[in-house]
Amino acid sequence: MSSGLRLDRLAKTFPNGTAALGELSADIEAGAFVSLLGPSGCGKSTVLRLIAGLEEPTRGRVGWPQTRGSLGFIFQEPTLMAWATATNNIALPLELAGMAKSEARERARVALEKVGLAGFADALPRELSGGMRMRVSIARALVADPDVLLMDEPFAALDEFTRGKLNDDLLRLWAERRFTGIFVTHSVFEAVYLSQRILILSGRPGRLVADIENPAPYPREPGYRTSAAFNATARDILDALEDVSTC
Ligand SMILES: Nc1ncnc2c1ncn2[C@@H]1O[C@H](COP(=O)(O)OP(=O)(O)OP(=O)(O)O)[C@@H](O)[C@H]1O
Numbered sequence: 481m482s483s484g485l486r487l488d489r490l491a492k493t494f495p496n497g498t499a500a501l502g503e504l505s506a507d508i509e510a511g512a513f514v515s516l517l518g519p520s521g522c523g524k525s526t527v528l529r530l531i532a533g534l535e536e537p538t539r540g541r542v543g544w545p546q547t548r549g550s551l552g553f554i555f556q557e558p559t560l561m562a563w564a565t566a567t568n569n570i571a572l573p574l575e576l577a578g579m580a581k582s583e584a585r586e587r588a589r590v591a592l593e594k595v596g597l598a599g600f601a602d603a604l605p606r607e608l609s610g611g612m613r614m615r616v617s618i619a620r621a622l623v624a625d626p627d628v629l630l631m632d633e634p635f636a637a638l639d640e641f642t643r644g645k646l647n648d649d650l651l652r653l654w655a656e657r658r659f660t661g662i663f664v665t666h667s668v669f670e671a672v673y674l675s676q677r678i679l680i681l682s683g684r685p686g687r688l689v690a691d692i693e694n695p696a697p698y699p700r701e702p703g704y705r706t707s708a709a710f711n712a713t714a715r716d717i718l719d720a721l722e723d724v725s726t727c
Pocket residue numbers: 494495496498499500519520521522523524525526527684
């Protein structure tokens with residue numbers, strides 16, 4: 481299942497007077513994979529937090545054309561519980577939501593398998609690499625089968641090799657589940673590789689300055705990264721970013 485959403489003249493000024501987000505309007509189709517790209521500090525995380533209902537907009541609204549979709553959130557830090565195994569990091573939130581322990585653990589086992597961590601079910605976070613910890617975090621977000629997956633620079637702290645692998649894993653999971661993916665990144669190249677559409681925000685307060693379609697078909701193989709089609713989309717984005725002031 482997935483769910484579309486409409487950002488309708490969404491704006492946010494924080495109580496201290498910081499105008500983080502100007503007016504942002506965009507219709508995001510159910511099952512789309514969309515990236516938000518723009519200079520640092522210009523409201524990208526704020527957009528995700530507004531969609532998640534963690535902040536209230538100052539003006540505008542987040543609209544849900546059908547019913548409000550269920551949400552998953554992946555942060556830049558994996559935010560795992562240090563004392564809990566990989567399995568329990570995934571199962572405990574399900575148990576807290578009322579699921580029977582045996583079912584929660586079984587779902588966690590399947591989720592770990594999906595992200596290639598079947599052999600690390602009993603490992604503690606400190607026994608895992610940064611990339612593996614992020615995989616646990618992805619499994620935890622996906623185990624509840626969200627309609628919309630919000631991702632806030634999830635791979636920014638990882639080395640390029642691990643990042644590339646996780647990009648492929650994420651696209652595979654998206655093809656399987658077809659959630660609506662909204663991905664915040666600073667990386668033009670990551671945005672191109674992953675997305676069907678890239679929304680470019682201006683300097684603070686963030687406003688939509690370009691809405692770029694990426695027509696390349698999926699699955700996107702690693703060779704796509706060095707193709708002419710990839711370069712053409714990257715160039716469109718870089719051109720749009722040239723006109724964007726920094727904060
Ligand atoms: N709770 C808050 N109170 C006051 N200002 C805030 C708050 N949260 C964010 N801001 C400010 O709003 C602006 C936008 O922040 P936001 O985190 O959305 O930007 P971003 O584009 O995601 O940045 P980055 O790419 O660096 O992660 C920043 O100037 C930030 O300092």
